[in-house]
Amino acid sequence: MQEIPIVLIGHKDHGKSTLIGRLLLDTKSVRESRLKEVKEVDESIGQKFELAHLVDSFKEERENEMTMDTTRAILKGKERNYQLIDVPGHKELIASMLTGAAGAEAALLLVSIEEGIREQTRQHLEIAKLLGIDQLGVVVNKMDKVGYQKEEFDQITERMKEILDKIGYSSENIHFFPISAWEGDNVVERSRKMPWYKEKTVLEFIEGEIKEPESFQNLPLIFLVQDKYLDECKEILVGPVESGRLKVNQKILILPDRREGEIKTIRDITGESVEAETGQNIGIEICQGKKMLTNISRGNVITTLNSNIKTSRDISGEIFWITAPSGSNLVFECGTASVEGQLVEPKVVNQGEKTYYRILLRKEIAVFPRSRTILGKIVIKDKGKIIAVGSIQ
Amino acid sequence: MDFHLQQLEQKSIYVLRETKARFKNPAMLWSMGKDSTCMLYLCKRAFFGKLPFPAIHLDSGHDFPETYQFRDKIVQEWGVNLIIGKVKHEIDEISGTTEGLNKADCLKKLLDEYKFDALIVSIRRDEHGIRAKERYFSPRDEEFKWNFENQPPEVFNYISEFKDASHVRVHPLLHWTELDVWMYTKEKNIPFNPLYLAKNGKRYRSLGYREVTHPVQSNADTIDKIIEELKSSQIGERSGRELDKEKEYVMQRLRELGYM
Numbered sequence: 001m002q003e004i005p006i007v008l009i010g011h012k013d014h015g016k017s018t019l020i021g022r023l024l025l026d027t028k029s030v031r032e033s034r035l036k037e038v039k040e041v042d043e044s045i046g047q048k049f050e051l052a053h054l055v056d057s058f059k060e061e062r063e064n065e066m067t068m069d070t071t072r073a074i075l076k077g078k079e080r081n082y083q084l085i086d087v088p089g090h091k092e093l094i095a096s097m098l099t100g101a102a103g104a105e106a107a108l109l110l111v112s113i114e115e116g117i118r119e120q121t122r123q124h125l126e127i128a129k130l131l132g133i134d135q136l137g138v139v140v141n142k143m144d145k146v147g148y149q150k151e152e153f154d155q156i157t158e159r160m161k162e163i164l165d166k167i168g169y170s171s172e173n174i175h176f177f178p179i180s181a182w183e184g185d186n187v188v189e190r191s192r193k194m195p196w197y198k199e200k201t202v203l204e205f206i207e208g209e210i211k212e213p214e215s216f217q218n219l220p221l222i223f224l225v226q227d228k229y230l231d232e233c234k235e236i237l238v239g240p241v242e243s244g245r246l247k248v249n250q251k252i253l254i255l256p257d258r259r260e261g262e263i264k265t266i267r268d269i270t271g272e273s274v275e276a277e278t279g280q281n282i283g284i285e286i287c288q289g290k291k292m293l294t295n296i297s298r299g300n301v302i303t304t305l306n307s308n309i310k311t312s313r314d315i316s317g318e319i320f321w322i323t324a325p326s327g328s329n330l331v332f333e334c335g336t337a338s339v340e341g342q343l344v345e346p347k348v349v350n351q352g353e354k355t356y357y358r359i360l361l362r363k364e365i366a367v368f369p370r371s372r373t374i375l376g377k378i379v380i381k382d383k384g385k386i387i388a389v390g391s392i393q
Numbered sequence: 394m395d396f397h398l399q400q401l402e403q404k405s406i407y408v409l410r411e412t413k414a415r416f417k418n419p420a421m422l423w424s425m426g427k428d429s430t431c432m433l434y435l436c437k438r439a440f441f442g443k444l445p446f447p448a449i450h451l452d453s454g455h456d457f458p459e460t461y462q463f464r465d466k467i468v469q470e471w472g473v474n475l476i477i478g479k480v481k482h483e484i485d486e487i488s489g490t491t492e493g494l495n496k497a498d499c500l501k502k503l504l505d506e507y508k509f510d511a512l513i514v515s516i517r518r519d520e521h522g523i524r525a526k527e528r529y530f531s532p533r534d535e536e537f538k539w540n541f542e543n544q545p546p547e548v549f550n551y552i553s554e555f556k557d558a559s560h561v562r563v564h565p566l567l568h569w570t571e572l573d574v575w576m577y578t579k580e581k582n583i584p585f586n587p588l589y590l591a592k593n594g595k596r597y598r599s600l601g602y603r604e605v606t607h608p609v610q611s612n613a614d615t616i617d618k619i620i621e622e623l624k625s626s627q628i629g630e631r632s633g634r635e636l637d638k639e640k641e642y643v644m645q646r647l648r649e650l651g652y653m
Contacts, residue, residue, distance in 0.1 A: 032627040057522030102548040227414040269438040384554030
């Protein structure tokens with residue numbers, strides 16, 4: 001059974017944490033003892049119990065009625081389970097939002113019908129697109145505040161469709177849900193107050209529409225060299241098989257320097273093996289004829305001879321800036337490679353913006369542009385801190 | 394093995410290997426409980442049968458006798474390089490128990506002495522609301538403080554470097570649940586402390602110092618029965634621990650002060 005990660009995104013106070021609380025409660029995904037404990041704590045400090053408190057555990061979060069840091073909670077479905085990822089909706093807490101959203105398979109965008117489309121509605125959507133989250137549902141929350149009227153829902157849906165198309169989601173394929181997370185309408189239980197809405201509830205969408213992550217098994221081989229271990233004078237390269245598969249005696253290419261070699265041995269975590277596949281963390285030895293190849297290290301990528309994994313030092317794409325760089329001395333990371341380089345474009349960077357970027361690296365690295373693999377993504381570090389996350393085109 | 398368990402295992406192996414690649418002198422905390430024993434087993438798998446760093450037991454002399462027996466047996470069979478840190482046995486003001494701040498103080502001394510730069514800790518998100526806020530790699534400052542409002546981003550497998558940190562807490566089991574740990578323990582036949590099994594209608598769900606740890610009602614006297622029990626249990630894992638109640642944010646205050 002696979003656990004599917006789903007991130008809840010959107011502007012602050014539009015109901016992300018409350019919707020998670022509602023989903024957990026109505027599906028009985030939260031233990032009674034946990035609910036009781038949260039209620040007791042609220043009572044002991046003189047606060048009203050809120051559904052959001054099931055994920056907002058910090059004192060400061062409850063006192064200020066805001067999520068400050070990302071959390072995950074498990075939603076128990078009929079056939080499979082889900083990780084519901086809560087993120088803060090405040091513009092100042094975007095690094096925490098990125099931490100939560102990266103790696104999510106699907107997103108639920110919350111829009112409060114009272115407040116309408118706001119700054120982080122758009123920004124979070126742009127980030128979701130950049131991170132490669134293609135599965136999306138738009139949840140129009142707080143319908144109870146507008147008397148459950150269809151007209152208001154239709155209006156906001158129309159405006160959202162324009163934004164979705166502009167950002168690159170094709171709006172005709174996207175579900176819209178009129179809900180009240182607080183009252184529980186159309187989340188798990190179908191609402192009697194909105195007889196005009198006959199389509200799926202949020203839970204029905206999660207259970208019936210969200211697809212499992214696609215496997216990278218049929219993509220070209222990417223083995224990321226993470227580290228080297230010495231074992232009885234043998235040098236074992238360890239790392240994850242990000243995509244594809246590999247076999248003993250297979251001819252391979254070492255990137256970025258394009259040396260050829262052959263896989264001599266494979267060890268998975270249980271011992272010697274003759275093959276390995278996507279998702280496994282393994283150790284390999286590489287030889288060239290009778291000679292063992294040794295000068296391979298972290299940052300190198302192993303692929304097949306005729307692979308379309310490229311090497312390049314001139315890289316571009318779209319990027320989101322958590323903070324603006326403090327100078328020009330930056331480090332770029334892709335897979336396990338970490339290389340210094342120069343930011344050519346944009347010339348001016350504003351915090352919290354998504355832009356086009358172009359960089360020139362000191363030396364070539366292996367990349368797999370436009371792929372969902374880790375070699376299709378890049379981060380920029382400034383004095384050791386991640387300041388931007390981007391895709392490679 | 395179940396695909397879900399395989400995925401959990403592979404993610405943990407990746408994090409463990411990343412720890413070895415990025416840090417010069419890591420160590421792991423081992424309480425002899427089910428989680429950190431599972432971690433010890435994962436380390437053996439990640440490093441091809443060897444344990445490349447020491448395991449630390451924060452010991453006040455007040456663990457259960459079964460816990461010490463279990464420790465000594467595993468140390469011998471698995472070749473664990475064990476460091477025993479002596480913990481003061483007194484009640485601290487914040488937790489109201491003996492196993493709160495004293496453990497954190499002992500850890501500070503050990504880190505000073507051995508200069509560990511990374512500490513592997515077997516916490517899980519599902520254990521506690523505050524632990525759910527953690528990252529896989531989480532820096533601690535000179536005072537061991539956890540600055541939760543300013544946690545560095547972790548995006549895909551990319552993490553920041555931690556130049557200002559006194560050490561980094563590493564949490565390779567963060568994504569596991571209590572049920573996952575037991576299912577994996579069963580699948581791999583990992584040894585566990587017999588106190589987890591029910592005797593006379595009671596068993597321990599979580600193990601700490603003997604004066605402040607209480608058994609819960611249970612008839613689960615085999616690992617299969619534990620797994621069945623957990624699938625329907627409405628009682629929290631740490632309900633038998635005096636420490637760790639959410640009340641008045643004890644856990645948050647302790648974690649901010651360096652507790653695990």
